[in-house]
Amino acid sequence: NAGVTQTPKFRVLKTGQSMTLLCAQDMNHEYMYWYRQDPGMGLRLIHYSVGEGTTAKGEVPDGYNVSRLKKQNFLLGLESAAPSQTSVYFCASSVAGGPREQYFGPGTRLTVT
Amino acid sequence: LAKTTQPISMDSYEGQEVNITCSHNNIATNDYITWYQQFPSQGPRFIIQGYKTKVTNEVASLFIPADRKSSTLSLPRVSLSDTAVYYCLVKNSGGGADGLTFGKGTHLIIQP
Numbered sequence: 001n002a003g004v005t006q007t008p009k010f011r012v013l014k015t016g017q018s019m020t021l022l023c024a025q026d027m028n029h030e031y032m033y034w035y036r037q038d039p040g041m042g043l044r045l046i047h048y049s050v051g052e053g054t055t056a057k058g059e060v061p062d063g064y065n066v067s068r069l070k071k072q073n074f075l076l077g078l079e080s081a082a083p084s085q086t087s088v089y090f091c092a093s094s095v096a097g098g099p100r101e102q103y104f105g106p107g108t109r110l111t112v113t
Numbered sequence: 114l115a116k117t118t119q120p121i122s123m124d125s126y127e128g129q130e131v132n133i134t135c136s137h138n139n140i141a142t143n144d145y146i147t148w149y150q151q152f153p154s155q156g157p158r159f160i161i162q163g164y165k166t167k168v169t170n171e172v173a174s175l176f177i178p179a180d181r182k183s184s185t186l187s188l189p190r191v192s193l194s195d196t197a198v199y200y201c202l203v204k205n206s207g208g209g210a211d212g213l214t215f216g217k218g219t220h221l222i223i224q225p
Contacts, residue, residue: 004156033213042200042217043157058213090156099147099202099213104156 002026004105006091012111013081021076021108023091031094032074033058033102034066036087043090049074050097081112117201117216124222131188133219135201138182146177146184147202151218157200161186188221196223 007022023032030051035043045058047066055066063085065077074093078085088109092102118136125131137146145164149157161168163175163184174187188195198218205214 035215040217043215045213048213092156098141098144099162099204100145101147101159101162102149102157102202104158107154107156 004091004093004103006089006105006108008108009106010109012113013078014113015082017081018077018079019081019110020078021089021091021110023074023076023093023105024072025074025091025093025103026072027093027095027103028071029093029095029103030071031097032068033092033094034064034074034076035090035092036060036085037090037107038087046076046089081110083112086110086112117203117214119199119201119216119219121217122220122222124224125191126224127192128190131191131195131221131223132185133188133199133221134183134185135203135216136183137201137203137205137214137216139205140181141204142181144204146175146181148173148175148184148186149200149202149215151198151200160199191221191223193223193225195221197221 004025033048034046037043044060049068052071067075088107091105094102145162147162148160151157161173161175168175176185200218201216
């Protein structure tokens with residue numbers, strides 16, 4: 001039982017490049033979330049999903065897209081990376097929605113130059 | 114979105130009880146308050162959740178007053194390994210999951 005895994009762990013992009021971050025969970029959770037964490041800002045919700053085939057915007061969705069084609073996977077895409085998207089990205093999943101117990105992945109450290 | 118407010122940092126010593134308070138004035142009326150612990154270069158880890166009054170598990174207690182506009186995480190007899198950042202998570206009223214708001218975290222430093 002791996003819990004929540006994220007791929008890749010580190011990435012460096014040039015401004016304007018695109019990439020996809022993959023989150024996978026093996027706990028059969030309905031809810032999945034993408035957060036970004038910046039120094040002094042805590043965690044901010046980017047997008048979330050309440051089930052397979054659904055996605056919704058969080059607090060800071062601009063510049064990101066997501067897809068949840070399979071229940072166990074939640075993908076976060078950056079179509080045209082900007083230096084402001086330099087951050088640590090965390091994926092999480094939960095059985096129930098709202099501020100309930102969430103299981104977090106180890107994070108992806110992204111640098112955009 | 115309404116803010117959640119936590120102290121930026123706290124210091125304590127091994128064996129002491131530590132209380133960390135989070136203010137959340139605009140919390141949704143029908144949802145939980147959750148606390149997480151985060152070590153450097155790791156994802157947050159769930160500690161405890163509650164709706165009202167007091168909740169206790171094997172690692173912490175959570176105190177929530179009747180108006181639910183704040184919550185206090187209590188760590189009994191802390192050790193050096195409790196040095197970490199602690200976050201509260203609530204949902205603001207009027208929102209769906211997009212109303213989820215983490216506090217900015219409290220950096221707890223435990224000294225010998």
